[in-house]
């Protein structure tokens with residue numbers, strides 16, 4: 001049975017509780033808690049160095065938190081990493097395609113890692129079709145534009161039909177039209193597939209239409225709410241000004 005055909009659970013697809021992570025004496029994450037439900041698009045907004053990538057590295061099991069708990073689709077990542085990660089797709093900030101291989105070879109490699117069987121080829125074709133890349137299936141990735149490389153990374157993240165999609169500054173290096181295209185496409189997927197999406201960025205224009213914004217600053221959650229909540233809280237008219245106001249006056253630790 002594919003993950004997509006499992007009954008929809010009302011439990012959060014992601015629960016992060018009191019998570020901490022330090023590099024030596026630097027607290028990159030300090031008592032961070034958040035939840036994400038199925039079908040919710042949540043933005044993790046933070047300046048450079050806020051801790052976004054560190055959080056994503058913990059969520060993807062690259063290393064362990066010093067304290068706290070991470071539960072993905074009901075599985076504690078520290079105890080049940082395989083089922084936790086099986087239901088998650090991720091696009092990292094740094095490109096991770098093997099540029100010497102074709103689009104198809106990159107995707108089939110990922111499919112095998114996820115133990116996908118006979119459904120693999122139609123799934124690859126379906127994701128590439130939707131992204132307008134069906135003609136590029138056999139193209140070596142080094143020949144693709146930056147925007148199309150990102151789309152292949154997204155197709156790869158979606159291949160095993162995750163319940164949770166993590167996007168870590170996934171629009172870095174894209175032109176404004178490609179950026180908007182990617183944001184709009186992921187919003188559409190979130191609605192259609194009931195996927196929870198955590199979208200990390202420092203670009204405020206990418207989060208104007210999200211259901212909830214979590215502002216991370218110097219490793220701490222400074223504020224959380226709808227864009228309207230954040231405007232009301234700061235008395236600002238533009239979300240960019242609200243973000244600047246909140247991050248200019250950090251709480252003392």
Ligand SMILES: Nc1ncnc2c1ncn2[C@@H]1O[C@H](COP(=O)(O)OP(=O)(O)OP(=O)(O)O)[C@@H](O)[C@H]1O
Nearest residue numbers: 023026028046047048049050051052053054055202
């Ligand atoms: N491997 C590491 N060793 C030491 N310090 C690190 C390491 N990785 C990150 N840091 C530090 O931890 C803090 C959080 O970094 P992180 O990359 O998680 O932030 P970010 O919000 O993703 O930033 P950016 O938007 O610039 O990518 C920063 O002060 C960074 O310098």
